[in-house]
Amino acid sequence: MQFSSQKGFTVLEFLVVLFIMTILLSIVLVSFSAARNRARDDLRISGVQNIALALEQYYAVCRNYPPRLHLQDLQPCRTNSNGQQLGAFLSMLPPLPDDEEYRYAAFSLDMPPGIVLHCTHYHLGVRLQNETHPILVERSARNSMSNQLCQNSQAGFNGADSGMYDMYRP
Numbered sequence: 001m002q003f004s005s006q007k008g009f010t011v012l013e014f015l016v017v018l019f020i021m022t023i024l025l026s027i028v029l030v031s032f033s034a035a036r037n038r039a040r041d042d043l044r045i046s047g048v049q050n051i052a053l054a055l056e057q058y059y060a061v062c063r064n065y066p067p068r069l070h071l072q073d074l075q076p077c078r079t080n081s082n083g084q085q086l087g088a089f090l091s092m093l094p095p096l097p098d099d100e101e102y103r104y105a106a107f108s109l110d111m112p113p114g115i116v117l118h119c120t121h122y123h124l125g126v127r128l129q130n131e132t133h134p135i136l137v138e139r140s141a142r143n144s145m146s147n148q149l150c151q152n153s154q155a156g157f158n159g160a161d162s163g164m165y166d167m168y169r170p
Helices: 011-062
Strands: 103-108 121-127 164-169
Touching: 011 121, 011 164
Parallel strands: none
Antiparallel strands: 103 121, 121 164
């Protein structure tokens, strides 16, 4: 029996190895894409929670929520007992991926129709990429638009949109 002295792979062996590597690479890429989407959603949720913290600090001082989510509206509403102006509650909005924006609507409960200047509640949200994110699964839809929106607040946002993470201040 004679053995060939040529070393190397046959074309068939090369194609089998290439096929296996392609399958493994596609599995890794799908997993990486899902992890990236989860990380982006976690970044969005973290941003909403940071803004909500600033809104609560604002409320503790001003006894009211700002009508809009603009940095100039989150400046101090008064001075302390020594006459010093209190510092800003949020220096910048946390960044969001893909040119998205936060949604915010301030409102007041049980107010008669008309111009509402004293905002006692809010909806603050952002749309998530993964509509089956665990934080959305347990959330029930809330609708506060029957209440009176504050002057200059964002109309049409009530936090009940599908895929919307809503930080609600009842």
